[in-house]
């Protein structure tokens with residue numbers, strides 16, 4: 001994500017519970033979160049600094065200029081959505097998908113009340129609430145932000161949510177004041193089986209009027225859904241916010257991405273210099289990446 005954190009806070013784990021076989025809910029609080037503030041955007045996210053294993057207490061980083069220096073051994077940064085912000089008690093709720101392996105996954109599986117960690121101040125992009133209807137697509141990683149978006153709609157709004165889950169036991173009815181239709185698409189192994197969301201979105205009949213699409217999920221699926229709205233249906237920003245939250249085999253992808261990194265940076269720099277709209281720049285970036293099989 002683009003915005004880099006401007007402040008870090010020490011949080012204490014207050015509560016841990018399983019929402020399903022793949023989702024752990026962790027509530028953070030403690031005196032260190034006094035002064036923590038929401039961006040006010042329902043899609044906001046923050047950096048969760050996963051502490052090294054078995055480290056129960058953490059030190060705040062020292063800031064030199066724009067750089068934060070963390071005590072050794074270093075924590076591992078991961079992005080997470082702020083599922084719920086309770087300003088009265090200064091508490092942050094985060095819902096973490098547990099998958100095969102990863103620092104945050106391991107942390108979510110083993111963390112206990114009383115453990116500490118560092119979290120960054122959150123940032124959000126915001127969503128378009130003026131459309132006649134909304135389509136919200138999310139895999140398990142996007143569901144926390146999607147649920148918060150749905151909770152923040154008004155009774156006059158109409159929303160259709162398509163969520164991905166490993167199985168029926170992991171489904172639930174999201175809370176929303178809006179007129180809400182919810183469908184589920186199943187995928188028992190998101191790391192090895194492509195997300196069903198891009199096929200699901202093509203089967204629904206879009207309502208009349210001006211629509212808005214918000215999506216967060218696996219990166220290849222997100223790119224395909226963006227392609228559908230932008231190139232097949234000819235929608236234009238700000239009618240969609242479609243973001244890849246993760247991808248399988250991240251290390252292998254990073255190695256291959258390094259081969260095109262400078263070319264991608266050039267596309268961004270040229271686009272910005274010549275005033276190209278962000279979506280046109282992204283189209284060019286994707287075509288560079290796709291020319292290398294990425």
Ligand SMILES: Cc1cc2nc3c(=O)[nH]c(=O)nc-3n(C[C@H](O)[C@H](O)[C@H](O)COP(=O)(O)OP(=O)(O)OC[C@H]3O[C@@H](n4cnc5c(N)ncnc54)[C@H](O)[C@@H]3O)c2cc1C
Pocket residue numbers: 001045078079080081082095096097098099100101102103104105106140141142144145190191244245246247248249250251
């Ligand atoms: C803005 C933003 C908000 C996000 N919000 C949330 C959120 O609220 N809840 C949430 O659970 N995730 C969220 N994510 C996704 C999360 O940051 C990634 O899934 C992250 O990589 C998980 O870290 P890890 O340490 O468990 O795995 P990593 O160490 O990052 O990765 C280890 C391996 O697992 C793979 N992997 C990573 N994520 C998954 C996955 N979900 N399923 C299967 N394989 C995976 C990687 O490709 C890699 O091969 C968000 C991402 C962004 C950008």
